[in-house]
Amino acid sequence: MKVVVEYFKDIFGGIKTLITGMKVTGKYFVSPSEIVTQQYPENRETLQMFDRFKGEVIMPHNDKNEHKCTGCGICEMNCPNGSIEVISKWEIVDDKKKKAIDKHIYHLSMCTFCGLCIKTCPSKALAFGQAFEHSVFDRSQLTKILNKPNSVVTKDLKE
Amino acid sequence: MFLYDFTQLTSSIHSSLVESFGEGALTTTIELAIAGVAYLIFFAVLGLFLVYLERKVCAFIQNRLGPMRVGPWGLLQTIADFIKLLMKELIYIKSADQFLFNVAPFIVITASFLAIGAIPFDKGLQVLDFDIGVFYVAAVSSLGVLGVLLAGWASNNKYSLIGAMRSGAQIVSYELSVGLSLMTIIVLAGTMQFSELVAGQADLWFIFKGHIPAMIAFVIFLIAGTAETNRGPFDLAEAESELTAGFHTEYSGIKFALFFLAEYINMFIVASIATTVFLGGWMPLHIPGLDGFNHVMDFIPPVLWFFMKAFTVVFIMMWFKWTFPRLRIDQLLTLEWKYLLPLNLINIVIMTIVVLLGWHL
Structure with a gap:
């Protein structure tokens, strides 16, 4: 008798789990608002990339044209395929020679978007940007200088 | 009216053919050719639409959009795919048994042709109307496994x-359940x-008339x-993740x-058989006692009723496919021999008792 009860328990338990599964997919089927597909070229104007999207490496500048890069070169050392070149210069601040960034050269054409430069930057000067339409007609346009012209290191670098 | 009864249309075609060609082999041949061409076109359109429907249903279940680029809402996508398949190279398999290799797809498609001929889409809109129609369909639809x-x-x-x-083991097992579940309704219908x-x-x-046993069936x-149909959670015969494409791994192009x-x-x-045997075929939804409701339902053409029901069943089968994971071969056989078959046998006895005691509605 116990076997028979187990048998029918099996059947109804099985049906219950099947219905649970079908409920989930059925709910997705009738909720078009949850569709994640982007109709890309058509919705180009309104397309919002996710915050975590790794489009390209950028160096954020504040409104006073200041960035946080000290030119230490840690990002260059950590880059696995040499996409970053840091060219530093010596500046005289308060009668003291101080190392500063001259050009932060970034080769987008070689970058694998591993994010090691951003992770290891001690002053959090680098970040990932959301731009992804990188196609250009000339390869040289993919080599970018990340610090803007005439930009300086921000004064409040401490934290 | 045209949409409500096709017997007049078919008999008028028949009489006009008899007028011009006389009773005999020629008229029969022409009629067969007309029916064949009609079914060919129907197959092509239906196949294209079902593939489109499957891709869309699958996409919506997986929170995607599916084909959207070719034509409005991707409606022409399957036509483009079909043209692509037609133009693809038929790869010659050196070590294959050429004759059997080439004949196999035709056996599969012929079995489908034979089966669909007996399905009534509307009053008079069917090729074969045997007195053993259900038996015939059950027999020829299992021919496909030969291919x-x-x-x-x-x-x-x-x-x-x-x-x-795997496909062979599957069909041999599940043919029993298909036959017995149809038999349950035949007990009720008496034909x-x-x-x-x-x-x-x-x-x-019949699904309401036979209430509990009919619903189990x-x-x-x-x-x-x-x-x-080797589909859904039972697609062991092709099992992409294990067998690349199963029995049609070596086939390309139109084959x-x-x-x-x-x-x-x-x-x-399968959806059509379910529709015809359980869900009333082309018959509109009628509830005894509600004459006004029944009359309103009669205004919807029977062809529309048939396709509405058939596509509902098709949708349920697609829902199965995109929800459940594939069964292992032992699970497949356990499900049939330990669960479906005993239940089916008990169910058919229950149905017989219900019919004998007149407990059906």
Whole structure:
């Protein structure tokens, strides 16, 4: 008798789990608002990339044209395929020679978007940007200088 | 009216043919040719639409959009795919058994053709109206597995052969459940002829008439029917993740397209049988006692009723496919021999008692 009860328990338990599964997919089927597909070229104007999207490496500048890069070169050392070149210069601040960034050269054409430069930057000067339409007609346009012209290191670098 | 009864249309075509060609072989040949061409066109359109529907249903279940680029909402996508398949190279398999390899897809598609001929889409809109219609459909629809077995054997490929053998084991098992669940309704209806089956559901569909045993039979038929078409959670014969493409691994171009088409047509045939036997075929929804409601339902053309019901069943089968994971071969056989078959046998006895005691509605 116990076997028979187990048998029918099996059947109804099985049906219950099947219905649970079908409920989930059925709910997705009738909720078009949850569709994640982007109709890309058509919705180009309104397309919002996710915050975590790794489009390209950028160096954020504040409104006073200041960035946080000290030119230490840690990002260059950590880059696995040499996409970053840091060219530093010596500046005289308060009668003291101080190392500063001259050009932060970034080769987008070689970058694998591993994010090691951003992770290891001690002053959090680098970040990932959301731009992804990188196609250009000339390869040289993919080599970018990340610090803007005439930009300086921000004064409040401490934290 | 035209949409409500096709017997007048077919008999007028017949009489005009008799007038011009006389009674005899020529008229019969022309009529057969007309029916054949009509079914060919129907197959092509239906196949294209079902593939589109499958891709859309699958996409929506997975929170995607599916084909959207070719034509409005991607409606022309399957036509583009079909043209692509037609133009693809038919790869010559050196070590394959050429004759069997080439004949296999045609056996599969012929089985579908034979089966769909007996399905009544409307009053008078069917090719064959046997007195053993249900038996005939059950017999010819299982012929398709012969093509699958041949394809697997002739390909001379381990994946193909494993897929084909699985398919064989599957069909042999599930054919029993399909037959017995149909038998349950035949006990209730007292006929195997499709036209009389539909006529018997004029007041109430069999699934409601036979209440509990009929509903159990319907569920069993849906499960076994899905298994019979090598689809959904029972697609062991092709099992992409294990056997690349199973029995049609070596096929390309139009020969592959024939297998592909047959799979979808078979799904529609199973849905049509479910519709005709359980859900009243082309008969509108009638509830005894509600004359006004019944009259309103009569205004919807029967062809529309048939396709509405058939596509609902097709949708349920697609829902199965995109929800459940694939069964292992031992699970598949356990489900049939330990669960479906005993339940089916008990169910048929219950149905017999219900009919004998007149407990049906």
